[in-house]
Amino acid sequence: MAKFSDLTQQKCLPCKGDMPTLTPEQSKELNKQLHLDWQISDDNTSITRAITFKGFTKVVLFVNALSWLAEKEQHHPDVNFGYGYCTITFTTHAINGLSVNDFICAAKVDGLL
Numbered sequence: 001m002a003k004f005s006d007l008t009q010q011k012c013l014p015c016k017g018d019m020p021t022l023t024p025e026q027s028k029e030l031n032k033q034l035h036l037d038w039q040i041s042d043d044n045t046s047i048t049r050a051i052t053f054k055g056f057t058k059v060v061l062f063v064n065a066l067s068w069l070a071e072k073e074q075h076h077p078d079v080n081f082g083y084g085y086c087t088i089t090f091t092t093h094a095i096n097g098l099s100v101n102d103f104i105c106a107a108k109v110d111g112l113l
């Protein structure tokens with residue numbers, strides 16, 4: 001199935017209420033393409049990765065790159081950051097769950113690091 005091929009080569013689909021929600025099995029399968037630090041939430045509605053950095057400037061530079069990526073893909077993460085850390089969560093708000101877009105963006109985030 002196309003949506004399980006290399007995530008970094010895919011573009012996010014427009015986020016609409018009719019997007020397919022991933023089953024827990026599909027999420028687990030897609031998660032294999034991501035950095036090991038990505039965690040699927042117990043209710044299969046979001047994925048999160050916590051990243052550490054040295055200092056604050058590197059975090060801010062990373063968050064700016066993340067913003068550029070989110071605008072390009074029209075798919076936006078929830079981000080929590082401060083001195084030395086950044087935590088990113090992807091969920092698809094339009095369906096209150098996980099879609100392939102979350103995994104496409106997560107794979108592209110891994111590519112930034």
Ligand SMILES: C[C@H](O)[C@H](O)[C@H]1CNC2=NC(N)=NC(=O)C2=N1
Pocket residue numbers: 014015016074075076077090091092093094095
């Ligand atoms: C019109 C626009 O593409 C949509 O509102 C997008 C924007 N970014 C989004 N980001 C996320 N994470 N979920 C969405 O449902 C979503 N919808």
